[in-house]
Every structure is written in structure tokens, then in C-alpha cells.
Amino acid sequence: MISDIVDWLSCPHCATALIVEESSGVRLLCEEGHAFDVARPGYVSLLAGGGVPGTADTAEMVAERAAFLGAGHYDGIADLIADLAADAADGAADDDSCVLDLGAGTGYYLARVLDRVDRPGIALDVSKHAARLAAKAHPRIGAVVADAWAGLPVRGRAASVLLNVFAPRNPREMRRVLRPSGRAIVVVPEPDHLRELIAEYGLMAVDDRKPQRLREQFADRFEVESEHPCKTVLSLSADEVSRLIGMGPNAWHERAEEVRSGGAATVSVRAYVLSPR
Ligand SMILES: C[S@@+](CC[C@H](N)C(=O)[O-])C[C@H]1O[C@@H](n2cnc3c(N)ncnc32)[C@H](O)[C@@H]1O
Ligand SMILES: [Zn+2]
DSSP states (O other): OHHHHGGGBBOTTTOOBEEEEESSSEEEEETTOOEEEBOTTSEEEOOOSSOOOTTSOOHHHHHHHHHHHHTTTTHHHHHHHHHHHHHHHHHHOOSSOEEEEETOTTSHHHHHHHTTSOSOEEEEESOHHHHHHHTTTOTTEEEEEOOTTSOOSBOTTOEEEEEEESSOOOHHHHHHHEEEEEEEEEEEEOTTTTHHHHHHHOOOOOOTTHHHHHHHHHTTTEEEEEEEEEEEEEEEOHHHHHHHHHTSOHHHHGGGGGOOOOEEEEEEEEEEEEEEO
8 A cells, every 4th residue: 555655755856755645535745745646546656747658558568467477477487586585685684664666567576575575565667557456466565656767756775675577777766775785686588588479470589688788787886696597488378378469568569469379488587686786
């Protein structure tokens, strides 16, 4: 719920603290009087203005993602993330902090982490359709609509665990909101991720240089503490393949309609545990 996470949020306009105010509806108020309505499903938009980036997942993509993840195909990835997050939370030994997921989508991975880590969780995503689902994914999740590429409406050193799974990265802001004893867990696709679907449907491929680029992107502010490859081959029905394509970036979306048969899909990702420099 929003009340679980409000202490960790800050006003996107003036960066002061926010409090929950309940009168006819629920809203967040900052010290300077900026107000933000909490939508009925329990998420709040803290977008600073300037519109929503074109990378926000649409309602259709979010629905496909919820259905695909709900079927358990990525449970192995969720288990790995939850294990790494539980270790990170133990290491941080700091009760007064939250878990922050940047580009949280439906809140699937964050919910799995909160089952293991007894802290509040902020699901931040620029898509309100994603935030609406994330708000319901776990009782301790509060969902916030915000742009991960802009300044985050999150207080400095709020998080002891930061998740970033297949989502935009902002190393400068990630460093600011993470405690010195905390860890960031960043999950990215490997070059062979979904290789069968890339070959068959001409989908966007993962760049071979991605691992190197990721290291370079974080090098100034984070150290790579450990790396965890996670690979499995799924056997999917035509509907499941279509869902897997449909939940991905917009360019893929029309291809979902071309799917006629199921088949194998290699799932190959790598989780990086990063410690702040
Ligand atoms: C591939 S999905 C991954 C979602 C989730 N982490 C998961 O793995 O299920 C990428 C997510 O990033 C969100 N996103 C895209 N651009 C963003 C931005 N600038 N700030 C925050 N979230 C963004 C999308 O709306 C989408 O939910
Ligand atoms: Zn303000």
C-alpha cells in the first residue's frame, strides 16, 4: 500500500517529503503543497511533467506479461532474484529501508522478493497499466508511476535492495537511492535469449556487446560483485509464444498475430549483483 512506502518517496517538483492525506479521496502532499492523487487501485503518479516516454508498456502488453508470468514460465528467474535479494538484505542488516524495483512491470519479481524480505517495496514504472497491477501484487508493495530516466521521486539512500529486471537503467539515480551497504540486482537478457523466436519471427535480437556495455554503464558508480547466468529451454504452445512476443517491446507486437505453432524457446538471462563504489 502507498502508506507503506510514503516515507521513502519525495516530491517530483521540489524533492521535499510526502505525507498521506485522506479526505474525500487519498492523496500525497509535500511540504510545499504539491498534491498527488492516489488512484483507486492504489498507485500514485509522481511524473514530474513532460509526458510519458514512448517506452511505457501498453495495457495489452501488461496483460500479456501478467498472463505469461502467471503461468510460471519465468519462475526460475524469480527464484534466482529472490535468493540474491534475500542475501543482499541480510548483508545490509538495515531494517529501516525499502526494496525498490525500477521498471517493475506487473510487480511479479518484487512480490517474490518481498515474500523473502520483510520490508516495504516500491514498484516504480512509467506505465500506469503496469502500476495498477503492481499495486495488487503484494500487500507491502506501493506502486508509483515515474520515469526511471528522470530524477527519481525517491529519497536518497532509501533502498537496501534495488531491482532492475529487463528495464531501463539509470546508474546515477540508482546510486543515489541505494544505501552504501545495499546491493543492486540487475537482470538483462543474454545474446541467445529467445533465439528461436528471433530466427523465426525476425524479432529484435540482443546485442552481443550488451554484457560489456552494461559493465561500462555502471563502472563509475558500481562494482560487479557477482554474476549469475540463468538458462532454460521452454516448450511453449502457440498461444504462449504469442503472449511472450506480445509482452515485449512495441516493435514485436504485430508479430504476435503471425504465430501459428508452438515450439522451443531458450530463456537466457544474467543477473548481476552490484555494490556501490
Ligand atoms: C520488459 S518490461 C519488464 C517489466 C518487469 N521488470 C518484468 O520483468 O516483468 C519493461 C518495463 O519498463 C517500463 N519502462 C519503460 N520505460 C520506462 C521508464 N523510462 N521509466 C520507468 N519504467 C519504464 C515499461 O513500462 C515496462 O513495464
Ligand atoms: Zn513539492
